[in-house]
Amino acid sequence: MTTIALAGAGNIGTGLLRLLSTTSAGKLLRAKTVLVRDPNKSRPGLPEGIAVTTQASDLWNDPEVSVVVELLGGVTDSLLVVSSALKAGKSVVTANKNLMAEHGPELFALARKHGVCLGFEASVCGGIPIIRTMTEALRGDRLNTVEGIVNGTTNYLLTRMSEERATYAQCLVDAQRLGFAEPDPEYDVSGKDAVCKAGILATLAFGGYVDFRQVPTAGIESLELEDIRQAEAMGYRIKLIASARRTAAGFDAEVGPVLLPLAHPLASIRMEDNAVLLESDFLVKTLLSGKGAGPNPTALSLLADLLDLAEGRGRVPSAEHPFLGKAVELLGSQASQSRFYVRTKVPDRPGVLAQVAGLFGKKGISIASVLQPEVPGSTGETLVPLILTTHTTIRSRLNEVLAQLEAEGWGTNVVLRIQED
């Protein structure tokens, strides 16, 4: 019997305790202590006999406890709990993407030093076994591409915008009402959540630490229904994609909305679902999809890591662990090559289209398509949308054109990568 302690007793923690009490996993694992912030709060989800404490050190000072489950979120308290537990010789299982993305290298170094394990399956895509697929099932091969829909809120918003032809603002209100978006949605819609997961997935794919703060990130806040509509008219669907690619030029990682061809496996992932597409030398492509969040799927991923420990199958990190590998330098968005979708605004007067086209032409960027939808009642000074797609070009070169456009004072541009194949 392995004795565990939980830091945090929210939905995921009580989901895990319910799993232990209702499945055969309870024969191998016993939860002894739960760390909470407010000891007086009623907690009907906690089973009888579990000790409640407000002293974090009760978790790692208890010789009976061999595993600490970290469910605090954030990176301050959680870092203290996880690093103290590892130093005290306890293995740790966590669902904390921020902590892993930011402090993975030092935490794996601590785990290695103290001969204990650090499980983080639950930190990326709740119920989808993406970490163990990358580190176990495919460990014989070299991963070339990981691309995923790893944030449920943004996928929910984009799906509803697409399927109901509703605006971003309308969908956001609905998503908040239904619990698919937080009251303050910024962390999700800006790509901040996705980029933590991108950092973790890229680290595993490339075999060395990828600092998520280096990953170019864009959110979906500036997308308009018009973008969704035009993308679909061209045969694409817009999805917020976290990607990591091994290219001839080097390692590339990115988070942002992308135009995916309708036949792309990620294009049909709907609503709050998550999915990750893996490509390796020997595998061609494999897709894993399902619920990416929620207390139950996340608890199940925690439990898989806990059962590894209870069965003596945990892995003390080796010197070759990806988080302990040499930090990976990314190409950065400037060097990336792609086709692009650009929505800009221009005054509705003669010569402007030629002027804009000339800016692209001078930089050697070939325009693949142009659309200037008719705006009823527009005058020569009305700013009207102009949507362009380019042939393959270098992002830095496109940025120069965009800077020139912005200098005209017509407003900001929306730029999305267009993915081929």
Added chain:
Amino acid sequence: MTTIALAGAGNIGTGLLRLLSTTSAGKLLRAKTVLVRDPNKSRPGLPEGIAVTTQASDLWNDPEVSVVVELLGGVTDSLLVVSSALKAGKSVVTANKNLMAEHGPELFALARKHGVCLGFEASVCGGIPIIRTMTEALRGDRLNTVEGIVNGTTNYLLTRMSEERATYAQCLVDAQRLGFAEPDPEYDVSGKDAVCKAGILATLAFGGYVDFRQVPTAGIESLELEDIRQAEAMGYRIKLIASARRTAAGFDAEVGPVLLPLAHPLASIRMEDNAVLLESDFLVKTLLSGKGAGPNPTALSLLADLLDLAEGRGRVPSAEHPFLGKAVELLGSQASQSRFYVRTKVPDRPGVLAQVAGLFGKKGISIASVLQPEVPGSTGETLVPLILTTHTTIRSRLNEVLAQLEAEGWGTNVVLRIQED
């Protein structure tokens, strides 16, 4: 360093040897011997220094060899090799679905008795880590439903019929030419391949041996383009589905063509791809999809099992191993409840539709839709197709109606399950 021996040196075996020689897995695993049928055949895929033998006992009598990889196929030679190896204290890794589906219980009993491991990830859906997802990632939970597209040939045929409005016969010729169907396609198109995989997946889902010979099985040979067309007009796509379900009435398993709603995750799996959808108490739904066959994906799955052994992480089967559990009794198709699609043939004369409808009505089966497409130039005695869908009913009751229809001598009926949700 773990020394392995291969039984069989076909595409999968040479794929595995290539993986060992090109990736870091070669630091942990060394292939010493290959068993072949014809020692004189040129084998450019075999690396220097590997011994070639025609004596199967060379594999299990060699004290240096600790793992035998079985790639012979079939159930006669493979059974001898695998059971002899296990008895000699060698662990075994196999890609052989027939062997596992038919002899799993005795082979796991042997492995348990001799304290060795038996890895079979590669036996179902080549490059998709479905076995380890079911047995590792989700082992904390109870699996309720497994349904999959587990045969690439039939999915290829159904996709082309659907997308090109081509007949079964036309698509089959093309599939054979392109290598997606065998010269004798019977094993694939009849569902015999899929039902072996269904037996293995159902065993893992239910925690006790499911004999594939008890699983009701239908193929796709009698499907006509008309069925594909009508199903799609009604909002369904026809796929050959292997399923295992825990229902209130008991355990259910089945292989056959099914009408899936277009939004069902398996409905969009195209061409030779495979996919498996898992549903458990805590997980909601998770889908794994990718290449289900081919030397490279299959070799990668073999390698994952081999690395487990090389790293000392193989599992000697416990007494609770699903293949060692009490044999599962299936409900059988007669008791299953569903909506059904029926294509029959009737003479094109007055009163026949009322007669057919009466047969259904008398058995208490409610008809949901009827279609009798116009057949140009038909006379009163021409047999014309009549397509019906039913509301939910019991299969045995429907079979009574179908028997009465067949007694009229109008020809055989095609019956497919319609899946809701």
